[in-house]
Amino acid sequence: MYGAEFVLTSGPNMASPRALSAMSAPVMNPYDPDFLTLFKGAERMVGELYETRNDIVLLQAEAIAGIEAAVRSLVRPGMAVLNIATGPYGHAMGPWLGQFGATVHSLDTDWDNVVDPEDVDAILKANPEIELITVVHCDTPCGTLNPVQEIGQVARKHGVITFVDAASTLGSTSLKVDEWMLDVCVAASQKCLAGPLGLSLISISDEAWNMIDANPSAPRDSFLSLLDWRTKWFAGGKFPAAPNVSDVYGIAAAVSEVVEEGLPQVIARHDRAARACRAGSLAMGLSLFPRRQDIGATCVTTISLPDGVTDTQVRDLALERYGVMIQDSLGAGNVVSIAHMGRTANSVYPLVGLLALGGALTELGHRVDVGAGVDAALATMASDAAAVA
Numbered sequence: 231m232y233g234a235e236f237v238l239t240s241g242p243n244m245a246s247p248r249a250l251s252a253m254s255a256p257v258m259n260p261y262d263p264d265f266l267t268l269f270k271g272a273e274r275m276v277g278e279l280y281e282t283r284n285d286i287v288l289l290q291a292e293a294i295a296g297i298e299a300a301v302r303s304l305v306r307p308g309m310a311v312l313n314i315a316t317g318p319y320g321h322a323m324g325p326w327l328g329q330f331g332a333t334v335h336s337l338d339t340d341w342d343n344v345v346d347p348e349d350v351d352a353i354l355k356a357n358p359e360i361e362l363i364t365v366v367h368c369d370t371p372c373g374t375l376n377p378v379q380e381i382g383q384v385a386r387k388h389g390v391i392t393f394v395d396a397a398s399t400l401g402s403t404s405l406k407v408d409e410w411m412l413d414v415c416v417a418a419s420q421k422c423l424a425g426p427l428g429l430s431l432i433s434i435s436d437e438a439w440n441m442i443d444a445n446p447s448a449p450r451d452s453f454l455s456l457l458d459w460r461t462k463w464f465a466g467g468k469f470p471a472a473p474n475v476s477d478v479y480g481i482a483a484a485v486s487e488v489v490e491e492g493l494p495q496v497i498a499r500h501d502r503a504a505r506a507c508r509a510g511s512l513a514m515g516l517s518l519f520p521r522r523q524d525i526g527a528t529c530v531t532t533i534s535l536p537d538g539v540t541d542t543q544v545r546d547l548a549l550e551r552y553g554v555m556i557q558d559s560l561g562a563g564n565v566v567s568i569a570h571m572g573r574t575a576n577s578v579y580p581l582v583g584l585l586a587l588g589g590a591l592t593e594l595g596h597r598v599d600v601g602a603g604v605d606a607a608l609a610t611m612a613s614d615a616a617a618v619a
């Protein structure tokens with residue numbers, strides 16, 4: 231009764247054993263000095279992973295709530311905002327911005343593509359009233375990675391604030407918040423950091439705080455208020471609401487594991503897993519969804535399905551036959567994904583995903599060369615190991 235043997239979905243996935251066992255420790259009062267030390271340590275380590283000196287808010291709610299809190303705090307009625315939409319998550323942000331009163335400019339691409347920073351530059355040049363950009367780092371269902379480094383630089387050149395949905399990327403790829411001038415980022419606890427579900431890890435620059443401070447409609451005295459965190463927690467040492475102590479144990483343990491392994495090593499591990507999975511998919515005779523390899527994310531491999539099978543058919547059969555949960559399309563088209571997040575960017579997990587996918591497709595009557603896929607994935611891993619040695 232514990233579900234799939236392997237959870238290779240793009241969140242939640244398999245939390246680290248250290249995080250799980252940390253969560254079973256006795257519950258402290260949030261103002262116990264030991265808890266305060268743990269909480270501040272977790273903030274500091276999250277800042278290390280973001281490579282930033284910005285304030286870090288650990289909002290105790292699923293990343294969607296963290297994203298809502300951040301964007302509501304930034305957007306003032308009538309504010310011109312550029313929303314970059316390269317997939318379902320970016321697309322969903324548009325109506326949300328409208329609901330918060332923004333005048334929305336949209337820069338959409340095909341969902342197998344990412345945005346060109348020169349197009350962002352041109353729009354900001356032509357529309358100097360734009361004050362904020364919203365962009366998704368990896369629009370996870372598509373398996374692509376937007377060039378947020380260049381976007382941050384272009385935005386700063388025009389004096390524009392940048393918001394990044396980094397829910398699925400923190401811990402899988404570089405995200406140099408200070409160097410790239412990314413004002414607000416939100417990451418999820420349960421994806422590449424292998425922590426528990428239900429925390430939003432939010433980085434906020436001074437420039438973003440200024441925008442939020444000056445926004446009369448930023449939430450105040452609200453669970454979604456970032457300003458409450460600023461005045462009550464950062465300035466006053468009081469939590470806006472009692473934190474879920476056990477979840478904090480979990481995320482603190484998960485990020486400490488990443489810090490101990492070393493961020494560059496952890497990023498390299500996600501990169502290796504993604505390359506093995508891509509090589510295996512191609513050798514099996516399947517096509518990758520992103521139109522070019524160089525825009526592929528490392529936290530997930532998104533694979534186009536042959537005509538005549540659906541994502542849920544493949545997912546359900548992979549689960550039923552092999553106890554492997556792969557990711558359905560989440561609205562990105564006729565695709566499935568195999569995630570490489572935290573634990574599942576280790577060992578032979580990418581191969582487990584390929585086997586389950588290949589087995590399900592074969593049973594559904596599609597010819598895929600599972601053996602060739604396994605050989606190619608193993609060869610990629612072996613050549614990587616040789617390169618490291």
Ligand SMILES: *Cc1c(COP(=O)(O)O)cnc(C)c1O
Pocket residue numbers: 240241292293294319366368369370395397398418
């Ligand atoms: C996972 C994820 C979120 C959080 O969304 P949930 O639907 O709650 O999982 C937000 N943005 C992106 C890009 C994500 O991958």
